[in-house]
Amino acid sequence: MSTRPLILVTNDDGITAPGIRTLISVMNQIGDVVVVAPDSPQSATGHSITINSTLHIEKVNIDGKQPEYSCSGTPVDCVKLAVNEILERRPDICVSGINHGSNSSINVIYSGTMSAAVEAGIEGIPAIGFSLLDYNWSANFEHCKTFVETITRQVLEHGLPEGVVLNVNLPNLKKEEIKGIKICRQAKANWKEEFDKRTNPMGRDYYWLTGKFVNMDEGEDTDEWALENGYVSVVPVHFDLTAHHAIQSLNTWEL
Numbered sequence: 001m002s003t004r005p006l007i008l009v010t011n012d013d014g015i016t017a018p019g020i021r022t023l024i025s026v027m028n029q030i031g032d033v034v035v036v037a038p039d040s041p042q043s044a045t046g047h048s049i050t051i052n053s054t055l056h057i058e059k060v061n062i063d064g065k066q067p068e069y070s071c072s073g074t075p076v077d078c079v080k081l082a083v084n085e086i087l088e089r090r091p092d093i094c095v096s097g098i099n100h101g102s103n104s105s106i107n108v109i110y111s112g113t114m115s116a117a118v119e120a121g122i123e124g125i126p127a128i129g130f131s132l133l134d135y136n137w138s139a140n141f142e143h144c145k146t147f148v149e150t151i152t153r154q155v156l157e158h159g160l161p162e163g164v165v166l167n168v169n170l171p172n173l174k175k176e177e178i179k180g181i182k183i184c185r186q187a188k189a190n191w192k193e194e195f196d197k198r199t200n201p202m203g204r205d206y207y208w209l210t211g212k213f214v215n216m217d218e219g220e221d222t223d224e225w226a227l228e229n230g231y232v233s234v235v236p237v238h239f240d241l242t243a244h245h246a247i248q249s250l251n252t253w254e255l
Contacts, residue, residue: 012112
């Protein structure tokens, strides 16, 4: 048996996206890779799973270097199927991405990339979601490789605290312009949405979601600050959504 770590690779942009192809190439330098990824883009699907229709998996050969499976479902479906149906043993790590576009701050809530990592974390598998701040399909991921490899090797060596996964965002800069890696907290920021309302030729109204991202956090320890100042941001994320600080206050209610 191989002594190299078993690495599960997935994403939300689809199995042919340039970002995941870059991630696969890096992971091949580290361990034995198995890819299970959506057959089409699944951006902003969050932690959705498929329950009202069937799921399909097709073994594909895109570059011939590692086993790859194209899945009809969401990124979370991909992780569930990988763990329960495809892999012969539990992977040593799950990496998701590299996403085409930011998943910093509040974007982590909506992200299919990060939800795949969180699902792996729920299964007890160390996991990382990687994202590049460039939405362009033809984005250049070359400068990401060193940072992706460094962070992945550190997680394999040291592990992660129970219930924690990493949200890693990389600035869209040349490699020599990136100042380093910073461990951060999630910035307090959100989207101010608007809807572009239109009417189709049949007289039916339809809407396009638009809006702008608003950062309300002036702290210099946040992911948004790090990215704006030329650093790779690493935010430890946990999936226990309990607001522990509110329990004492709520216990004063007359219930």
